[in-house]
Amino acid sequence: MRSSRIFTPGAVFALTAALSLSAHAADLTVTAFGGSWEKAYRTCFVQPFEKATGKSVDVVLGNPLQWVNQVAANPSKPPIDVIVSTPEAAYKAISLNLLDPVTAADVPNVAQLDPRLVAYGKGYGFPITFGDFGLMYNTKTVKNPPKTWKEFVDGTVAGKWQAALPGIAYVATPPGLITLFTKVYGGSSTNIQPALDQIKRMSASGNATFYSDPNTPLMSMRSGDVDIAMYYDGRAWAEHDANNPDIGFISPSPGSVAFPNMAQKVKNGSPLGRQFLNELASADGQSCFVNAMQYAASNRNVKYDPRVAPRIATKDKSIWVEFEQISEHSPQWIEQWNKQIGH
Amino acid sequence: MIALLRRAGVARMPLSLYNLLFFTFLVAPIIVVVAASFTAGNAITVPYHGVSLRWYRRLIEYRPFIDSLMTSVYLALSSAFVAILLAVPAAIALGRSRSAVAAALTTFLLAPVAIPALVIGFSLLYFLSSLGIGVSFVALLIAHTVISVPYVMRTVLAVYRNVGINFEEAAAVLGANRWQRFYFVTLPLISPGVFAGALFAVLISLDNLPVSYFFGTANVTTLPVVMLSYLQNQLDPAIASISTVQMLIAIGLLLVVERTYGLRALNA
Numbered sequence: 001m002r003s004s005r006i007f008t009p010g011a012v013f014a015l016t017a018a019l020s021l022s023a024h025a026a027d028l029t030v031t032a033f034g035g036s037w038e039k040a041y042r043t044c045f046v047q048p049f050e051k052a053t054g055k056s057v058d059v060v061l062g063n064p065l066q067w068v069n070q071v072a073a074n075p076s077k078p079p080i081d082v083i084v085s086t087p088e089a090a091y092k093a094i095s096l097n098l099l100d101p102v103t104a105a106d107v108p109n110v111a112q113l114d115p116r117l118v119a120y121g122k123g124y125g126f127p128i129t130f131g132d133f134g135l136m137y138n139t140k141t142v143k144n145p146p147k148t149w150k151e152f153v154d155g156t157v158a159g160k161w162q163a164a165l166p167g168i169a170y171v172a173t174p175p176g177l178i179t180l181f182t183k184v185y186g187g188s189s190t191n192i193q194p195a196l197d198q199i200k201r202m203s204a205s206g207n208a209t210f211y212s213d214p215n216t217p218l219m220s221m222r223s224g225d226v227d228i229a230m231y232y233d234g235r236a237w238a239e240h241d242a243n244n245p246d247i248g249f250i251s252p253s254p255g256s257v258a259f260p261n262m263a264q265k266v267k268n269g270s271p272l273g274r275q276f277l278n279e280l281a282s283a284d285g286q287s288c289f290v291n292a293m294q295y296a297a298s299n300r301n302v303k304y305d306p307r308v309a310p311r312i313a314t315k316d317k318s319i320w321v322e323f324e325q326i327s328e329h330s331p332q333w334i335e336q337w338n339k340q341i342g343h
Numbered sequence: 344m345i346a347l348l349r350r351a352g353v354a355r356m357p358l359s360l361y362n363l364l365f366f367t368f369l370v371a372p373i374i375v376v377v378a379a380s381f382t383a384g385n386a387i388t389v390p391y392h393g394v395s396l397r398w399y400r401r402l403i404e405y406r407p408f409i410d411s412l413m414t415s416v417y418l419a420l421s422s423a424f425v426a427i428l429l430a431v432p433a434a435i436a437l438g439r440s441r442s443a444v445a446a447a448l449t450t451f452l453l454a455p456v457a458i459p460a461l462v463i464g465f466s467l468l469y470f471l472s473s474l475g476i477g478v479s480f481v482a483l484l485i486a487h488t489v490i491s492v493p494y495v496m497r498t499v500l501a502v503y504r505n506v507g508i509n510f511e512e513a514a515a516v517l518g519a520n521r522w523q524r525f526y527f528v529t530l531p532l533i534s535p536g537v538f539a540g541a542l543f544a545v546l547i548s549l550d551n552l553p554v555s556y557f558f559g560t561a562n563v564t565t566l567p568v569v570m571l572s573y574l575q576n577q578l579d580p581a582i583a584s585i586s587t588v589q590m591l592i593a594i595g596l597l598l599v600v601e602r603t604y605g606l607r608a609l610n611a
Contacts, residue, residue: 025562026561029560029561033572033575033576034407034569034571034572034573034574034575034576034577035572035573035574035575035576035577036576036577037576037577038407038572038576039405058560058561058562059561060559060560060561060564061407061559061564061568061569061572061573062556062559062564062568062572063556063571063572063575066556066557066559069465069468069557070468070478070557070558072469073468073469073472073473073477073478074472074477074478077477079477079478079560213574213575214575214576215574215578218386218578219387219578222386222388242385242386242579243384243385243386244386
């Protein structure tokens with residue numbers, strides 16, 4: 001009968017799905033970004049942890065704000081035990097009181113980390129790695145890359161190169177572009193007009209385009225549409241190694257904004273979370289990870305490969321911004337940007 | 344002269360040309376993605392660098408792609424089935440009623456189409472969590488059913504309203520009870536609408552990101568969420584291969600519907 005064609009396969013699928021997907025939960029659930037990041041994370045942290053403890057670890061892929069919302073919706077029985085995320089999401093989680101404090105007393109390897117980076121976690125976690133948001137450029141078309149940010153802006157306006165900047169829809173723009181330019185050109189978190197004026201100059205020159213996802217600058221570099229782009233160092237070097245040997249990277253003076261990955265333990269999550277945080281803070285784990293991803297480590301005892309060492313950011317040369325303060329002002333900044341620039 | 348042109352079919356040429364250009368505009372991006380999935384190079388570039396299946400092997404090596412694909416397929420079929428169970432009785436109960444309450448309920452059941460999916464996902468996350476249903480397949484199933492019900496409801500309503508009431512009345516006169524009238528008369532007559540709505544629901548669910556975004560767990564994550572996470576951190580032709588596989592599944596579903604029911608019957 002035709003009606004049975006509707007019901008029979010549907011019932012079978014619904015039942016099969018419910019049964020097959022009610023999988024046994026692991027001992028610990030942690031988060032990770034996808035692709036090569038996840039692969040390095042599993043190899044360098046998850047597998048050694050599982051081997052050392054005999055416990056199983058589930059890795060959730062997705063986005064930091066997704067994870068923070070999932071924990072916020074289930075604070076007494078969180079679906080995640082350890083969050084590794086971006087600074088904005090990390091401070092959001094702190095403000096919502098979703099985390100347990102992290103100290104060297106319960107995570108011994110924290111003592112090996114750079115104390116200035118540990119302080120960045122406000123007592124509720126620590127950066128595992130960080131990278132600079134500097135300038136990725138084509139070494140063939142940009143023979144003399146700009147040594148300062150003002151040189152970059154003036155060079156773009158003068159038409160020395162075609163530049164790519166992050167647009168307001170991109171997550172790195174408030175800290176990595178607007179805050180950076182207020183430090184270079186003057187201004188503050190309540191007065192970003194000096195920064196916007198320079199961005200407007202670049203936009204009006206016709207030599208700057210704006211991107212809203214991290215892959216667009218890579219594609220534009222490959223096609224030759226763009227000669228120089230504001231971008232992350234680790235990703236730029238990964239592109240250099242995999243696809244485009246013409247790529248170079250520079251952090252113009254007075255430095256580039258540092259973007260750390262923050263590791264935090266969720267309140268009411270598994271106590272194993274502290275042991276996993278210890279793995280994330282370990283010199284061996286971080287050495288493996290930073291050499292794969294080409295970012296700088298927070299552990300002071302990390303060993304960098306000779307190929308990676310000259311490429312990574314250094315704490316003293318990077319610009320460290322207050323992400324929580326930026327998050328407070330971002331809505332006004334977005335409104336000002338939309339009114340004056342529009343991209 | 345005009346009659347001559349008409350006989351020669353020349354008068355149809357502009358329309359045919361328009362259709363060809365429109366079809367090309369729709370299909371060309373899909374062809375580019377499929378072609379990119381077979382590149383031997385490390386990046387998605389045009390022209391392509393050789394032909395290789397390495398990016399299909401990558402799908403098997405990168406476990407989350409296959410796991411999330413299975414989840415997406417199960418979820419799409421399950422949510423479409425549950426949507427049928429909810430929407431068909433609702434459409435029959437409300438379809439021929441002229442009351443204001445029926446109109447309001449119909450609008451309510453169709454409303455998820457008009458609400459941004461991100462808002463639905465965000466709201467359902469907190470609502471279901473407050474009911475004790477944490478992030479899980481059940482929560483995902485509920486969320487996808489919410490967005491699937493309008494598609495099934497809409498097509499079943501349209502078909503049911505076009506079916507004459509005479510058939511049900513004749514069956515009643517001949518002694519059929521309510522269940523017999525529904526199962527032997529009404530359901531076969533509205534089945535084109537049910538299938539069409541279910542097909543839309545499956546395709547919407549397979550492709551959905553904003554609702555699935557909030558419910559992903561280590562064991563239950565849908566393919567669009569994994570693809571987004573992958574794309575944010577790595578751009579290589581593996582994305583083109585998993586997209587091609589996803590398209591093949593959708594085409595496969597259409598073929599199954601064609602074999603079991605016939606796509607033309609869905610337009611009847």
